[in-house]
Amino acid sequence: VVIIGAGFGGVAAAKRLEDEAVDVTLIDRNNYNTFQPLLYQVATAGLNAADVAYAVRGLFRRQRRVFFRQGVVRGVDWNRSEVLVDGQQPVPYDYLIVAAGAAVNFFGVPGAAEHSLPLYTLEDAVALRNHVLGQFEAAEVDPTAVEQGALTFVVVGGGPTGVEVAGALAELIDKVLRDDFHDLDVGRARVVLVEQAGVLLAPFSPESQEYARRVLGARGVEVRLGEQVAEVAADAVTFADGGRLATRTLVWAAGVQAAPLAGALEVDQARGGRIVTEPDLSVRNHERVFAVGDVADLDDGADGRLPQLAQVAMQSGRHAAEQVLNTIARRPHTPFVYVDRGTMATIGRRAAVAELATGTRLTGLVAWLAWLVLHLVYLLGVRNKVSVLVNWAWNYLTWDRGPRLILGRGARPPGASE
Amino acid sequence: VVIIGAGFGGVAAAKRLEDEAVDVTLIDRNNYNTFQPLLYQVATAGLNAADVAYAVRGLFRRQRRVFFRQGVVRGVDWNRSEVLVDGQQPVPYDYLIVAAGAAVNFFGVPGAAEHSLPLYTLEDAVALRNHVLGQFEAAEVDPTAVEQGALTFVVVGGGPTGVEVAGALAELIDKVLRDDFHDLDVGRARVVLVEQAGVLLAPFSPESQEYARRVLGARGVEVRLGEQVAEVAADAVTFADGGRLATRTLVWAAGVQAAPLAGALEVDQARGGRIVTEPDLSVRNHERVFAVGDVADLDDGADGRLPQLAQVAMQSGRHAAEQVLNTIARRPHTPFVYVDRGTMATIGRRAAVAELATGTRLTGLVAWLAWLVLHLVYLLGVRNKVSVLVNWAWNYLTWDRGPRLILGRGARPPGASE
Numbered sequence: 001v002v003i004i005g006a007g008f009g010g011v012a013a014a015k016r017l018e019d020e021a022v023d024v025t026l027i028d029r030n031n032y033n034t035f036q037p038l039l040y041q042v043a044t045a046g047l048n049a050a051d052v053a054y055a056v057r058g059l060f061r062r063q064r065r066v067f068f069r070q071g072v073v074r075g076v077d078w079n080r081s082e083v084l085v086d087g088q089q090p091v092p093y094d095y096l097i098v099a100a101g102a103a104v105n106f107f108g109v110p111g112a113a114e115h116s117l118p119l120y121t122l123e124d125a126v127a128l129r130n131h132v133l134g135q136f137e138a139a140e141v142d143p144t145a146v147e148q149g150a151l152t153f154v155v156v157g158g159g160p161t162g163v164e165v166a167g168a169l170a171e172l173i174d175k176v177l178r179d180d181f182h183d184l185d186v187g188r189a190r191v192v193l194v195e196q197a198g199v200l201l202a203p204f205s206p207e208s209q210e211y212a213r214r215v216l217g218a219r220g221v222e223v224r225l226g227e228q229v230a231e232v233a234a235d236a237v238t239f240a241d242g243g244r245l246a247t248r249t250l251v252w253a254a255g256v257q258a259a260p261l262a263g264a265l266e267v268d269q270a271r272g273g274r275i276v277t278e279p280d281l282s283v284r285n286h287e288r289v290f291a292v293g294d295v296a297d298l299d300d301g302a303d304g305r306l307p308q309l310a311q312v313a314m315q316s317g318r319h320a321a322e323q324v325l326n327t328i329a330r331r332p333h334t335p336f337v338y339v340d341r342g343t344m345a346t347i348g349r350r351a352a353v354a355e356l357a358t359g360t361r362l363t364g365l366v367a368w369l370a371w372l373v374l375h376l377v378y379l380l381g382v383r384n385k386v387s388v389l390v391n392w393a394w395n396y397l398t399w400d401r402g403p404r405l406i407l408g409r410g411a412r413p414p415g416a417s418e
Numbered sequence: 419v420v421i422i423g424a425g426f427g428g429v430a431a432a433k434r435l436e437d438e439a440v441d442v443t444l445i446d447r448n449n450y451n452t453f454q455p456l457l458y459q460v461a462t463a464g465l466n467a468a469d470v471a472y473a474v475r476g477l478f479r480r481q482r483r484v485f486f487r488q489g490v491v492r493g494v495d496w497n498r499s500e501v502l503v504d505g506q507q508p509v510p511y512d513y514l515i516v517a518a519g520a521a522v523n524f525f526g527v528p529g530a531a532e533h534s535l536p537l538y539t540l541e542d543a544v545a546l547r548n549h550v551l552g553q554f555e556a557a558e559v560d561p562t563a564v565e566q567g568a569l570t571f572v573v574v575g576g577g578p579t580g581v582e583v584a585g586a587l588a589e590l591i592d593k594v595l596r597d598d599f600h601d602l603d604v605g606r607a608r609v610v611l612v613e614q615a616g617v618l619l620a621p622f623s624p625e626s627q628e629y630a631r632r633v634l635g636a637r638g639v640e641v642r643l644g645e646q647v648a649e650v651a652a653d654a655v656t657f658a659d660g661g662r663l664a665t666r667t668l669v670w671a672a673g674v675q676a677a678p679l680a681g682a683l684e685v686d687q688a689r690g691g692r693i694v695t696e697p698d699l700s701v702r703n704h705e706r707v708f709a710v711g712d713v714a715d716l717d718d719g720a721d722g723r724l725p726q727l728a729q730v731a732m733q734s735g736r737h738a739a740e741q742v743l744n745t746i747a748r749r750p751h752t753p754f755v756y757v758d759r760g761t762m763a764t765i766g767r768r769a770a771v772a773e774l775a776t777g778t779r780l781t782g783l784v785a786w787l788a789w790l791v792l793h794l795v796y797l798l799g800v801r802n803k804v805s806v807l808v809n810w811a812w813n814y815l816t817w818d819r820g821p822r823l824i825l826g827r828g829a830r831p832p833g834a835s836e
Binding site for chain 2: 029030031032048049050051053055057058060061062064065066067068069070071072085086087088089122123126133137140141142179180181182183382383386387390391394400403404405406407408413414415416417
């Protein structure tokens, strides 16, 4: 069994198969699994990069029949039943689970791909952290940069990611950077959250939406609803109504589409490039091939499609693995049924919204604590759990942020020519 | 008071001045201070990068008269008393403390600068970790790479850094990676420690030297004494005796010299480019300018020069700050006297050597525990101390290494064209 992608879906599939009588090869371009729900905390210096990543090989150390291969998948040779890996020997399969995840969707907005900062991978999160802190360093060196938008941070997209990153940025600036910069009026920094719909957190109830808007506003985030981005440049964003805002930082949290691999497979694709699946998650016309998670177009059992969430990826990955076992055991396949446990989003310190499938709606401190506990439980690895817990406790008690380091690719001191 | 460099020397100087009636500006190319004695653990996936770095601004949050500026210093205009910062306005000073640190010294060995991996900065450590883990990934994809030296790791330099990195690499490979790679004979990996002198750990006693050699050998490190590197290429190292070893990884731990800034200052320089200082640490012919730490040539009170160690940097940084205060208060300057508390080096799990100034010599478990405690004490920041302690406990108890991630600049999957 070959699994493409070691995200939530791919790892869930491999974990289901790890003790079965099958050889499993997991392929990913990174040697680690990323816990994406906490990326925004890496981007805002609340957590270390390593806290939200887990070495894939570490997940399967004792499972000698689970193999990992680091590589970039370019396509599949359907005739030879081989996965094509960039610069490597092809990997033959009997069963294939495609869990290649998503890519950012810029919806064709001019300049967005070149000039905005997405937040989907760990590299994205580190790059955003470096960029934000670098803007403050640059503004202290040259205060005229503030008029040019050095301290104006625009977040596009009012879904959970956008709300979380806007709330965390406002908190970082107000509670931490204000004390860090002794020669800069940090009060001039702005965080602007732009959403083209009329509400934030579209899938939530109106009460939760209103709560999120009120809390963000109280914490200094300018929420602009019904505003559409028309064009992005390195130094400004232009809106559909002609308005213009000078900014050097545009965080793109407006949506995702299926990973580009979906297009290279020459299979049927639905909205957002997602692979069309049968009820058992097999790919249409490829009965030994399954698609799961963000890359797959999954029926929600009613008239709609399932959202691109970690829970969906984990459950569908596990289901696809079970269908492989069913095929081997000559048992009939079963249709995938998603069990919705609810959704949540955090807004900042002691503020979150949670809506359980049972209809229970939580806001404020209780929702925030529920969010913390749930994310700790789902985070992979005891060491990472301890490290995240220590960091959270530290941040909460001291109003400090440990890892506010400008480190790695693209990091360069203000003005430096090398 | 302007301080160039936020390493051990610069931070010690700023800390001494933080509550005095002076304005202090600290300039560094990075926005963080690096705890260099633990870099080798970052390079061998024992610690997170963020664990050994501390945001400079975080060190002086409550000291509103201490300013930080991130920038690359290019020189000093002695006539105008200004520090020249790349791409920024010059920074005027009344008193200047040069604590610019060291740079790797390749001693003119052909190919060393291009093809070897130093271990002096945090970026170096992350790059080395990515490279080492990447070689294992590449070898599992293509086993013929092993003959080409993919799993041959050569460490040049038998001082504390070389001994520590060789010991930690052997441990990483033997205890961790052996379980990680299910399709690769990890037993074929080699760690070779090359030292041109006849002994390891030259400044230590013969007993400690012999202990280090014995323990490294028992843990699988090939120690080659009296062997000199003649040339380094991307795929091999050539020795002075004509011998050749296929390797893709050469860690350069053979020595350091003064940072290049020392040469740009047009002051007297001694061996290794170090700035010549008067007994009070002022720079010859520049009475309001001091040089401290690795960039300075410091008298050891006998006939020799002080080694480039963290302890020397901290003590000299503090002393220079005190001379600034003496000048302001019209008190006479005092000569710098280094208080040697001893030296230590760790070899691996439960093995270290320590030699105290009192003459006490420790090896094995006791020295290792002393090393752990001392490094925890000197590490900056409570959060970092806790994080390091958690990681150490985890690594010790589980024989695991958490952050074995290939992440950041230069990281690319085997064979991938992008």
